[in-house]
Amino acid sequence: MKVSYDVLKENNILILQIKGDLIGDDIGPRLVEVVSDAINEKMIICIIDLKDVRYISSSGIGVLITMLTKMRNVGGEVYLCSPSEHVKKLLIITKLNNIFTVYESISEAKEKISG
Template sequence: MKLSYNSQREGDSIILSIKGDLIGDEAGPRLVEIISDALQSKIKNCIIDLQEVRYISSSGIGVLITMLTKMRNAGGDVYLASPSEHVKKLLIITKLNNIFTVYESLDEAKEKVK
């Protein structure tokens, strides 16, 4: 399933909702660009809503890590919200659950990230 996404600003955060398979194809660089643009607008937090992501490839993981690195280098952070069971397992296997803060729901993430 082709990846689609949309981003909206809420306060000091940008919320990035991703749908489909995150395989780091042509959408990867565009997602990283959203982070760069957010940083230029003085946004320091990014919440990535993974509710509708079915699959993440190793390149997709690379995209998430690139986004995280960019944000953290600028004093910000990236949070993951609503991962499916499959994505949750992947985060645990790759130990990304130790690197990213993962929230069960988007509402919880919005509540905690202020």
């Protein structure tokens, strides 16, 4: 399944809505570029919506970690939200749930971040 993504920007928060399988390939560098551009615009909070992601490969995980590293290097943070059961299990197995803050929904993430 081809991956696509939507970029929303609100209240200095970058929201990336990813759809499809996150397997790195050509989408990885583009997602990292979106984060770099946001940082250049002084946005240091990124919410990644995983609601429509069924599968994440090891290179997809690499992409998430690269985005997180870029944000943390400027004092920012990346939050994951709405992971499917399968993706949730993957986050636990890879211990990424200890690295990323994971929320059940975008609205919960926004509430907690701005709170």
